[in-house]
Amino acid sequence: MSQQALVLVTTPVAGIESASAFKVVDPATFHISAMDLAVTRGDGIFDVFGVRDGAPVNMDAHLARFARSAAMLDLPAPLESAWRPAIEAAIEAFGPGYGAVKLVMSRGIEGCGVPTGFIYVWSVEDEAALDLSGGISVVTLDRGYRHDVALTSPWLLQGAKTLSYAVNKSALREAARRGFDDVLFVSSDGYLLEGPTSSLILRIDGELFTPKHDLGILPGTTQIASFQVANSLGLTAREELLAVDALDRADAAWLTSSIRGAVPLRKVDDREYEIDSDLTARLNATVIRPS
Ligand code: PLP
The missing domain is CATH 3.30.470.10 (Aminotransferase class 4, branched-chain amino acid transferase, N-terminal domain)
Known part of the structure; x- marks a missing residue:
């Protein structure tokens, strides 16, 4: 055992x-x-x-x-x-x-x-x-709630880490059925949210972005730690309301979570991204995934 x-x-x-x-x-x-x-x-x-x-x-x-x-x-x-x-x-x-x-x-x-x-x-x-340095593929799935659900309907508990993860697991099975490794949830009105067990980071014009934490998503401890590392490297990193088309402007992307650290994305739907191995290693080197 x-x-x-x-x-x-x-x-x-x-x-x-x-x-x-x-x-x-x-x-x-x-x-x-x-x-x-x-x-x-x-x-x-x-x-x-x-x-x-x-x-x-x-x-x-x-x-x-x-x-x-x-x-x-x-x-x-x-x-x-x-x-x-x-x-x-x-x-x-x-x-x-x-x-x-x-x-x-x-x-x-x-x-x-x-x-x-x-x-x-x-x-x-x-x-x-598991060697994920070559990146994973991610499919966008509609979460079915608007981006302002946490404000309009707090009783839905979006953004709390509740024991009810059946929906998150179901989304991962849907990704597998479609031939993808993981999921990026999108609000019903077209804004980027998070993965079922991870946060999203995009790099656009040399700056790092993550969806705003008040969108009914979980504030990711790994994303927050990654941004501190990025700041210490002189990179600008901030929360923003990101519409789906931000995926078209990004040249690199990651899903971050406590156990896996920052995992680079090689593909989101049919968009392909650069794998920045150097930045990925730096994000993972400190508090996130010390070895
Ligand atoms: N978003 C969701 C829905 C999660 O379940 C998780 C972690 O399990 C995360 C984001 C990432 O959080 P953390 O980086 O603190 O592990």
């Missing part, structure tokens, strides 16, 4: 529980109730970051986004005093190597009012060993 670790976290809720507690358990046996709303409705949140030989990658940004997702779902704020020691225990139980740390908090067992929390760490050595 591949290397993995599971830690159950008691998530304190004001008035119900004051102390934080966790226990390291066997990941191969059952721990989550069949009545948990994570299981029955996907009602909860998660976040994922990398860990390399015991060192978490960009963890604070992920904890901040976990708290943001909780607020969007009206879940209690995840107390860092409860989660940080539990994360440390999970990382220690996992041991050395390259892993992914998944933080999960659901609304708990229906009617109970106490969230369920757990942390799962698994090996991503195989994923990291």
Whole structure:
């Protein structure tokens, strides 16, 4: 069995529980109730970051986004005093190597009012060993929401990292059916959004752009870190409302995410892009994918 670790976290809720507690358990046996709303409705949140030989990658940004997702779902704020020691225990139980740390908090067992929390760490050595330096192909798919959905319909939770990723996975299967490796979602009114598990970066006239974070998309920690690297290299990098035709003006593009880092795109639909191996390596060299 591949290397993995599971830690159950008691998530304190004001008035119900004051102390934080966790226990390291066997990941191969059952721990989550069949009545948990994570299981029955996907009602909860998660976040994922990398860990390399015991060192978490960009963890604070992920904890901040976990708290943001909780607020969007009206879940209690995840107390860092409860989660940080539990994360440390999970990382220690996992041991050395390259892993992914998944933080999960659901609304708990229906009617109970106490969230369920757990942390799962698994090996991503195989994923990291995949050579994506030659670039991947991406198909644009309509997400079916307008670009202003987060403003007009916040109850749709666009931009929260919820446990309901069935649609994201379905989009990836559609890409495979069409002969592509990945997906770029586009709003129903023609603006670029994000991938099902990644953020988009385009290079246009020597500047880097990413779709504005208020478009009902997840603010990507890897994209944000990439822009910091780009700035340190003297490149201008900014969020912008990008219509689909920005794809025609770009000469290079990437999908970024915590475990894979910045992956260059060789093709979006029938548009072909240059692979800038040097910039890709620089984006991946620091906080994103330290080796
Ligand atoms: N957008 C979506 C919908 C995602 O699920 C993810 C990551 O899983 C990202 C963007 C990229 O986020 P990060 O770079 O923090 O991994």
